[in-house]
Amino acid sequence: MPPAKKRTRSYDPAKIRAAVLAQFGNVRAAVATLTPEQLALPTRLGDWTVRDLVAHLGMTLRAVSRLVGLPEPAQQDGTLLDWPFAIAAEAPDIAAYAKELAERHPDPDAYLAATEERFTADLDAHPGTRLLATSAGALPLADYVVTRTVELVVHTDDLNAAVSGLDIRYDRQALAACTRLLADALAAKAPGGSTEVRVPPYAVVQCVAGPRHTRGTPPNVVETDPLTWIRLATGRVTWQQALQDAAVSASGERADLSAYLPLMT
Template sequence: MPPAKKRARKYDPLRTRGAVLTQLGAVREAVEGLDPGQLALPTRREGMTMRELAERVAAAVVAVRQAAERPAQFQQTLPLAEWPLRKAAAFTPVPLDLAAAEADLRALLGDHAGSPLVDTGAGVLPLNEYLVTLAVELVLAADDLSGAVPGLKVPLDRHALAAATRLLADALALKAPGGSTEVRVPPYAVVQCVEGLKHTRGTPPNVVETGPLTWVRLATGRLTWEDAVARAEVSASGERADLSGLLPLRG
């Protein structure tokens, strides 16, 4: 018999919406507190200043409205875990006005209590699943902002970080299917991946464990596997526990 198809992870719609709005509000407040000199500082994203990063956040939020305005009914939907593995759709440049973008997103979500299919530019997703991808963008933005300005610490919403962690972990399992390696990102995600002998009980022969924010950085290229291991930010045991050839999943 063929192996049973793994059930796709579900995300609570209300919790996801609340997390996205909370994380967006934290990013907006941080950006509003920056002076012109700070906005000109470089970020972890190569060639991108703080201002350009903030403009990208505004564009990512506005993209939700744009997607909702081009509904994609009766089209095959993209498995959510595949989204991080696809080439990112280019965001349409917008003015740096995160307050207006946040207000528009709140209004949009108020108008769409359900989850219509929308064309994201990288595939068709239900609106509520598209918001999970926005959570990834916002968590990355908060972390990138915190790393660029001395003393700045943008709060990370727990549910936004959980959504980002789980989506990127599921993407790894999709990219490298198998059961020989267990990747643990407590307290949010555990996935099995990499071809090889699958363990069924007891301690797996190959185990990778790291924290949520470290995992998000690894999966998106903010941190290299070698640096994470050297700093003891990730533990890896077993001959199939080296994930350097699989990361990053998305830039």
């Protein structure tokens, strides 16, 4: 796990809650339109079908319900920036559980509706300071809800890619939080100040060891759009692919981020 000693960005809990519910609502509205044939389509996530992916999108919120049901840790020992690097270890169990949920809940719309209702009740019942025993260590509930924006935005993109003609909208606050958390994770994984990574309009971070830039135009600059950045950070697109497609611009000898990507898969 890379060092995560940098100051963690703060997020407004009320705005994050609204963003998570808005993005989940966008997903719910789209899923309600899917036919059985579309639910059976393959996705870019190994052997997952669209139905499995929908089940996993529900797991995004069900995870909160599961964690608040566990004993509260005595003290916080993780940070928000630890989470992207810890999630990979859970991937096999997550995949298996998604398939189990998909089989157990043949009506995806009802499943997502019940999941949202329970999630809202859990947030109403617990303060943001309530600690949760996550794979990244003990984190406050408010911080863990920020990680839900990453899961929802990333898998909304997976769902859009899987179903031709589907165009689920991205809530602006959810997209912003997802972009910022993954940009900050890059800065934690590759600490330094020689390269500036710009993801307008949401994030700018300094990273990569080397001479620190202080004034004027940085000598090493990477710039891309939010969805391309998220795809790079999660391994949906490779660095070389993004360069070839002109989806990312990189200038300077320390502007090659391929050694640090993806951040999470």
